[in-house]
Amino acid sequence: MTAPARFLMTDPAAFDVSYRINPWMDPGAWTAEHRAAALAASGELRAALQALGAHVETIEAVRGLPDLVFPANAAVVLDGRVLLARFRHPERQGEETVFRAVFARLKARGVVSEVIDLPDGVLQEGAGDAIWDAGRGWFWAGFGPRSNRASLGVIRKVFGREVVGLELASERFYHLDTCFCPLVGGEVLYHPDAFTPDALATIRARIAEADRIEATAEEAAAFCVNAVNLGQTLVMARAPATLRAKLEARGYRLVEIDLAPFIRSGGAAYCMTLRLDRTSDPRPAILAAE
Ligand code: ARG
Secondary structure (H helix, E strand, O other): OOOOOEEEEEOHHHOOOOOOOOOOOOHHHOOHHHHHHHHHHHHHHHHHHHHOOOEEEEEOOOOOOHHHHOHHHOEEEEOOEEEEOEOOOHHHHOHHHHHHHHHHHHHHOOOOOEEEOOOOOOOEOHHHOEEEEOOOOEEEEEEOOOOOOHHHHHHHHHHOOOEEEEEEOOOOOOOHHHOEEEOOOOOEEEOHHHEOHHHHHHHHHHOOHHHEEEOOHHHHHOOOOOOEEEOOEEEEEOOOHHHHHHHHHOOOEEEEEOOHHHHOOOOOOHHHOEEOOOOOOOOOHHHHHO
16 A cells, blocks of 8 residues: 655645736725635635545644645655745745745654755746656756746755756746646646747647647636546546546546635645655655555
8 A cells, every 4th residue: 555645734724815926916906705716715725635535644734824724835755855935025935944844843843854945046846837748757847937946956956856947938837736737547627728838849849639639718728737646536626627527538537626716826635735745756656556
C-alpha cells in the first residue's frame, strides 16, 4: 500500500476579495454571501480529498491575508524539500513569513526535511508556477506575469531535476496552474491561448498529440484546468459538459465542487491545496496494486 497523498489547505475564515491583483478579482462585487459560500466550498473541497483517502493539514487563517487560502503559491515541494515562494505583489508578500513558520513547524514534525530560500531578486509563486510531472520526472514552470524567468534555474538547482519553462502570455492565466495540468495517464490538460508561441511549441514538442487535451476558453474560465488529480479522479470546480465528456472519454472521473467564491479571486481546486508528499521516484504503481 502506498502512503496517502498529503495536502496543505488554509482555513478560509479570512478569505475575501479586497484588492485586485488579477483580472478575475473585483472587490466591488464581493459580498457577505460570497464569503459565507466560500466557507462551505472550502470544506467541501477538503472533504472530497479526504473521501479519496488523502490526508489534509489545515493551517489557520490570518486576518489581512485573504489569499493565504491558496497555499499552492506558498512553496515548491519535492522529496521533502521546500523552496519558499517570493510573491510579486505587495498584497501577498505578508504570506511569506506565515508560510515560513508553517514549514518550520512541518519540519519539526518530520513532514518535510528542509526549507530553502530563493536568492535575492528571484520571484517564484510556488507550485502554482512549478508543476511536478510525476510521469515525466520534470517540472513544468510558468513565468512572466508572476514568477520571473530567473526562477527556472533556481528550481533546477535546488531539486536537481529538469525544468521546462513555459512563458505565460495572458494576465487572465497568470499562474501556470490556471491553464496547464498534467494527468496521471500522461495526458496534459491545457488552454493554448494562455501561452506564448514559444511555450506552445515546447508543449507540442514534448507531449504527443494523442496526450494533449485542449481546454476551451470557457472551460479554462471555469477554472477546471486548476484541478487536483488523484489516480483516475479529478477534483475540480464545476465543469462545462464539454470538458466532462472529454475527460470521461479518457477514463477519468470528475468530482466537481462549486468553487465560485474562489474563482472570484482567480483560483480553484489545485491552488487551494499544496501537495506535500511529491517524490521524484516514480510511484510504485505495481506494489500499490498488490
Ligand atoms: N488572488 C490570488 C492571486 O491573484 C489567487 C491565486 C490563485 N493561485 C493560483 N495558483 N492560481 O494571487
